[in-house]
Amino acid sequence: MEYSEAKQKFIQAWGTLGSNWGINKAMAQIHALLLLATEPLSAEEIMEELQMSRGNVNMNLRALMDWGIVKKEHKVGERKEFFTTGKDVWDLAKQVSKERRRREIEPILNVLEEVQKVSGDNKKEVAEFKKVTGDLFDFSVKVDSMIDKFTKSDQTWFYKLLMKF
Amino acid sequence: MEYSEAKQKFIQAWGTLGSNWGINKAMAQIHALLLLATEPLSAEEIMEELQMSRGNVNMNLRALMDWGIVKKEHKVGERKEFFTTGKDVWDLAKQVSKERRRREIEPILNVLEEVQKVSGDNKKEVAEFKKVTGDLFDFSVKVDSMIDKFTKSDQTWFYKLLMKF
DNA sequence: CAGTACTTTCAAATATTATTGAAAGTTAAT
DNA sequence: ATTAACTTTCAATAATATTTGAAAGTACTG
Structure with a gap:
């Protein structure tokens, strides 16, 4: 070619x-x-x-x-x-992850946190709402922290991670 | 609220x-x-x-x-x-990852693999091209395999992963 | 089989997003 | 201070993506 x-x-x-x-x-x-x-x-x-x-x-x-x-x-x-x-792919991935985290995960965390303040646990819909948004919040926090670790890590971190399995 | x-x-x-x-x-x-x-x-x-x-x-x-x-x-x-x-956030994340892997990572892997076939290593541009696309390929393969593991894992996998650090 | 209760399709309309290019802005040299 | 070399802005335009709604399709029911 x-x-x-x-x-x-x-x-x-x-x-x-x-x-x-x-x-x-x-x-x-x-x-x-x-x-x-x-x-x-x-x-x-x-x-x-x-x-x-x-x-x-x-x-x-x-x-x-x-x-x-x-x-x-x-x-x-x-x-x-x-x-x-920069030509370093790892740096690039880290930088992109960092920015997307800031621009996208943080806003959704804020919304999920805020809507948890809904009132009326007694109703079935509200209970479901709290459960779902709560689960999403917990998950997002974990993803957020994982990305945070990634963006602060060096190249070998990811290799090690892969080895573990 | x-x-x-x-x-x-x-x-x-x-x-x-x-x-x-x-x-x-x-x-x-x-x-x-x-x-x-x-x-x-x-x-x-x-x-x-x-x-x-x-x-x-x-x-x-x-x-x-x-x-x-x-x-x-x-x-x-x-x-x-x-x-x-489904209301399980983990299943949802796995399913989405699986689909995006198939739809997006696989095509880029194919392109990266194909363009590696470029001829003329002697030229500076071609050497650079091979280096960059090769690095991207290696990285993509790793991301791909990570996602593959994720989609085949259970909830505790991710927890364990987080613990390690 | 005809009628009814639905679902699917898709061309046209609308909304959104990206791109252009020319004018305005900036900076540096004389 | 003026000009020349370049960068930035932004209203207009073009390209793309989404949404609509009415017609066509499907399948159940009596």
Whole structure:
């Protein structure tokens, strides 16, 4: 397989995977491109390679920086900005987990906690409600703590985890 | 807090969480409603409670059945169909993990494996490409095997896992 | 078999989300 | 202070995804 074909295929697949996971396609594709790059890329180069508008590239680069997975760089003597992403898959997974935890698990924990305050245990529906939301809360707390451990761990942690079974 | 308010809040939140995870809002809300129900619900009742069209309820119920998390039931003497969902959070998590593994991890593994066949190791870009996609592949295989273990485990597995740290 | 009580389908309408591109903003050099 | 090189913003547009509702399909009942 030709390099250019493989590259396209990978960028495409990464974009699709991203969409499945609530990350927009352009964002995932820019990230894929940076993952493959052997040196920092400018917005211009990204526009060119992915055939995207300047605005789109700019917005998604900012989103990637918000997620903490892309960094700006400056080259000496160059005025424009260049972008890079870390190549360590473990770091990437940790960073993404950390952000999703903050953005998604925390809000649901808050809701689950709040709705537990419902009144009227005597009614069958309310009892069921408390049971279900309580179970979900307990589960979410456990997932949350697991992710927390993961994001603070090193690579070997996960290996060890797998060994255990 | 009133029961009806808490219920609304929970259904709403579950819908939002679903959207974040690539599950459409209606599907997640129907699931939430079934989670709270103390007895099987008919399509009619779901339409009524969630203010959704018949077609939408029908399609999303089918999707939930495809995911293996909602079941049809028949009441004696009743002609229409009723629906239920399991109330065990662990089973639910396992089922969802299993389906997402099949639908999402497997395809990406295939792509990563395929693009590894790129030719021309001598070039810097190709070397980088192989390294990055190879690392992603290794990582994905590990995640895959972890999920596989999870979906085959019982509740205590996760507890034990948490204890280890 | 005809009628009734339901479920399913799907093309069209609506809502949501992503993308563009041109104008406004910023910064650095002269 | 002006210009040039670049970045950011955002209203308009395009693309995508969801929802509707009415018609078609199915199957039970008498």
